[in-house]
């Protein structure tokens with residue numbers, strides 16, 4: 001095999017490996033979230049969910065959060081946030097600011113242990129507005145443990 005073929009083989013191999021990984025995790029391409037109609041928040045992260053009731057467009061935040069969650073989080077955390085056991089059940093996150101802080105920490109930093117990515121840094125792909133909309137949706141489903 002000359003160098004060019006070797007390189008080609010390597011690329012094909014890497015490509016196959018990547019798509020096998022992608023398939024194992026379902027759809028891995030995070031989807032941009034359209035947050036038109038919600039207050040835009042700028043770059044600085046809030047500590048508290050700005051879309052919680054009595055926020056005027058709370059209902060719209062829940063709607064946006066529903067589809068954003070389904071497209072970006074459900075493959076690991078389960079449809080309607082009912083965990084199938086792969087990842088924690090997000091209906092049980094604390095409501096209110098304590099839950100907000102933990103939510104924010106996780107979506108910004110993801111979950112990496114011993115170099116293995118258990119959860120990607122979702123804030124690299126989804127805007128702060130999109131993520132707080134997801135948080136608003138999750139709070140609408142809250143259950144006590």
Ligand code: HEC
Nearest residue numbers: 072073076086087088102103106107111118119120122134
């Ligand atoms: C590739 C799978 C995967 C995706 C996609 C994913 N997560 Fe996670 N998430 C995990 C795993 C696994 C954990 C547990 C990490 C640990 O044990 O350290 C976790 C933990 C969390 C936690 C902390 C829960 C707790 O009870 O401690 C939050 C909050 C969270 N994820 C939110 C989200 C949101 C919101 C999205 C979508 C924007 C998302 N995750 C997408 C796998 C994923």
